[in-house]
Amino acid sequence: MADDWGMLLFRHLIDAGIEEAEAGELTDDALAEAAAAGVEPGSMYGPALTYAGALARTVRQATRHAAPPPRRRDAIVLRLRNVTKRYRRRQVLREVNLDLRAGEVAAVIGANGSGKSTLLNICAGLTRASSGTVQRTERIGYAPQHEGVAPLLTPAEHFRLFGAACRMNRKEAVSVGSHLAAQLGWRPRRNVVASHLSGGTRQKLNVVLSELNGPDLILLDEPYQGFDQDSYVDFWDQVFRWRNGGAGVLVVSHMLHDLDRVDHVLELQPVGES
Structure with a gap:
């Protein structure tokens, strides 16, 4: 077979x-x-x-991981203009606008049902906006809110699989993935498949995979679900390392006390039927 x-x-x-x-x-x-x-x-x-x-x-x-194009600190990595999303009679997003540059962090906040995850899916190219325009850099990483990992693969196998898509050799992919995991306070154990990891650790795996190819734009949909306090602090430290390295980061967050550290706050309001 x-x-x-x-x-x-x-x-x-x-x-x-x-x-x-x-x-x-x-x-x-x-x-x-x-x-x-x-x-x-x-x-x-x-x-x-x-x-x-x-x-x-x-x-x-995919582009080659070993030789990414140089980053311009002032370059636009994501531009949203009047982005609207409608499902039949229900409108989820209405005329969302944002300019995100390399080396900036933007937080998306809003009540449940305000379209935060829908917006991230549109930014990632997984969902099409009903109207408006989305311009983004080609090199993106995305950590979804709900698990995007294969339950029967180990972390190292994920690193090799995702690394192959980025033209990384197997040894390099595992080395890079393990290093990124360590920055989140996690050292993957051999022969432990994703379905046997805790929810918070699976989210760490998602975050690592989103960064594996050194993207210019990183999209994060509340990726810290299940993190303990130390892991949560490690996560935000990692976000600002990305910013210092010249990447643009768009993160959905409900932790309002962290918003004074970001460059932009995009607050979404529930739209409802129209």
């Missing part, structure tokens, strides 16, 4: 325009990760055709 799935994945990657050598490496990596987890690759990744499409899109969009 694994051989058949692997052959299908390889062929679909070739059909999607991936060079043969790279398609072979991606296929070998997927099969190795599934074997290490003790499951069939189809159970871990889904149909070969679907997974090949996702890999191909990621490869085409």
Whole structure:
């Protein structure tokens, strides 16, 4: 079964325009990760055709981690103009505007139902705005509010998988991921899959994955859910390291006492039916 799935994945990657050598490496990596987890690759990744499409899109969009373009401290990394989102008769967002530059942190606040997560999804390109414009840099990282990790993969396997999409070799990806984890006060244990991690530790994994490729824009949707006090402090220290390094950071937050440390505060109001 694994051989058949692997052959299908390889062929679909070739059909999607991936060079043969790279398609072979991606296929070998997927099969190795599934074997290490003790499951069939189809159970871990889904149909070969679907997974090949996702890999191909990621490869085409990825830039080399080793040589990112230089950051201009005044460059706009995210610009929102009159962004509105409507679901049938219910309007979630109305004319949201923001300019976020490299080396700045913006906090998104608002009551439940005000569209904070919807806005982050729009900024990440996962949801389309009903009207308005969104301009963003190509190199982005995104940590969703709800778990975006594969439950049967270990942290190191996540680092290798996400690193492959960024053209990082396996050793480099694990080294970078482990270093970033340590900055959040977490040292991943070997052979512990994501489903066996605490909720707060899974969120740390999400945060690390969002930064793995050194993005110019980092989108964080309340990623500190489940953090203890020390981890929460480590998280904000990391946010400001990103800012000092020239990245732009957009973070959804309900912790109002931290807002005096950010450059912009975007408060969303519930819109409701219209």
